[in-house]
Every structure is written in C-alpha cells, then in structure tokens.
C-alpha cells in the first residue's frame with residue numbers, strides 16, 4: 001500500500017478525510033493509546049545496539065546482484081519485485097511535473113521510474129558509499145536533470161530546496177525518523193506538492209501495518225496535509 005500526502009487544500013483531496021471524521025475521532029483515541037504502547041519499545045531499541053541500525057548499516061559493506069541489494073547481514077535492503085510499487089510512487093509524486101526529490105537510491109527503481117516523467121530537476125539523496133559509487137559508475141551523477149547529494153538525509157536536509165514531488169524510502173530507521181523527516185516537509189514541499197513514502201514500519205504484521213498507516217495519516221494531518229491511501 002502506498003500513501004501520499006498533498007499540501008493542496010482543494011476540494012478533491014479533503015472529502016476522503018472529512019467522510020471519515022467521526023470514526024477518525026474514535027480511532028484517534030485508540031491510536032494515541034497504541035502510540036503510547038509503541039514508545040517503550042522505541043526507548044528500549046534506542047538503548048540497545050539495534051538503536052544504531054542506520055549508522056551500522058552505513059559503515060558496513062553491501063552487495064548487489066541482479067535482483068537485490070543486501071546488507072552485511074544478508075538482509076535485503078531492496079528487491080527487484082518492489083519495482084511496481086516504486087513505479088506507483090513515482091507516478092504519484094511526478095503527477096504535477098516540476099522538481100522532484102527522492103530520499104535514498106537503493107537499486108534506483110524509483111529513480112528510473114521518475115526519469116520516465118522527465119522532471120525539470122531530479123534530486124537524489126544517498127548515504128551509503130558503495131551505493132553512491134554504483135550510482136556514479138552507472139552514470140546517475142552525469143545525467144542532465146539529476147543532482148545527487150551524498151550524505152545522510154539528516155545531515156544534508158538543510159542543503160535541499162523545495163520540490164513539487166517528494167519520495168522517502170527508509171531502511172534501518174524507525175517511525176521516529178519518519179516523523180523527524182516530516183517536520184521538514186513544510187519547507188521541502190511546495191504548496192500543492194505531493195509527498196509519498198514507503199511504509200515498511202511493520203510490514204510483517206497486517207494489523208500493525210494498518211495502525212502505522214493511520215498513525216502517519218494523523219500525524220501528517222496535524223501538519224495540515226491531506227492524505228490519501230493508494231491501494
């Protein structure tokens with residue numbers, strides 16, 4: 001399931017939320033409770049080694065094959081079967097044309113799809129040295145409309161401009177990191193722009209996957225964005 005948020009307050013994007021207002025209120029209470037349940041887990045993770053997941057991953061080797069990008073623990077960072085999903089994200093964020101930002105390259109599936117929409121500019125942030133090197137060797141750093149920013153998004157976010165479409169695909173991060181990124185949306189996303197993200201927050205559990213979809217919708221709503229789930 002992909003999710004997109006638009007800063008456009010027009011009538012086409014609001015009804016989805018307003019028709020659900022009363023049930024959303026109830027859900028809001030439940031979601032606050034679930035959020036409270038999730039926080040101790042987060043604190044526990046941050047106090048253990050797993051809390052450094054992203055930092056560890058970025059220092060380790062990765063390996064590429066035809067159909068996947070793997071980390072040093074042989075865990076898949078990205079897999080070729082995700083291509084249709086990445087194409088759907090690209091279609092959503094490129095629907096207004098203009099300037100596009102993708103946070104994280106991986107196998108470049110979403111970037112390849114974005115290029116098909118011929119954006120005016122296409123900025124890509126990537127932090128892993130080996131992934132960056134592969135981008136360089138495959139010509140991404142030389143494409144006319146592409147700007148590659150090497151570094152952790154947390155470190156380079158202030159170098160970025162504002163965009164008509166933004167995609168964010170996480171690896172080795174948590175819900176809190178996604179929330180942290182969302183705090184930058186008001187300056188990164190142009191009015192009327194479209195933001196979409198890969199929701200891998202609890203991919204192995206259908207119930208909590210839906211919970212996270214709702215949590216993120218509410219959180220984006222609190223930033224004044226309307227949201228739409230695209231099945």
Ligand SMILES: C[S@@+](CC[C@H](N)C(=O)[O-])C[C@H]1O[C@@H](n2cnc3c(N)ncnc32)[C@H](O)[C@@H]1O
Pocket residue numbers: 054058077078086103104105106107108109110111125126127128131151152153154169170171172
């Ligand atoms: C799941 S992959 C992205 C897949 C991509 N959407 C695609 O279509 O192929 C995640 C990528 O994020 C990069 N990465 C991990 N942590 C990062 C960070 N803090 N800032 C920027 N890039 C990061 C990884 O090196 C990896 O290439």
